[in-house]
Amino acid sequence: MEPTRESFNPWSVVNVVFHHLAAQGLHPILGGADPGPPAADLLRALGIEPAAEGDRQVGENVKKHLAEIRAAMFDEDGS
Secondary structure (H helix, E strand, O other), rough: OOOOOOOOHHHHHHHHHHHHHOOOOOOOEEEOOOHHHHHHHHHHHHOOOEEEOHHHHHHHHHHHHHHHHHHHHHOOOOO
């Protein structure tokens, strides 16, 4: 019998780390590099499979991509 694999959203890890640092008086700043991939690597190192379910950024990227497809298929001015 294979053990059940855990999954976790890497952005939740980023959120927990940032709140922990802020509680310690540090003020981390998001920008430049995407912290998602290192957070996913950390989860894998802990034996947890990263999963994007519930990830708001994934949903926003899908919406953006769909908007780009609509713009390519239809006139942007609606005519």
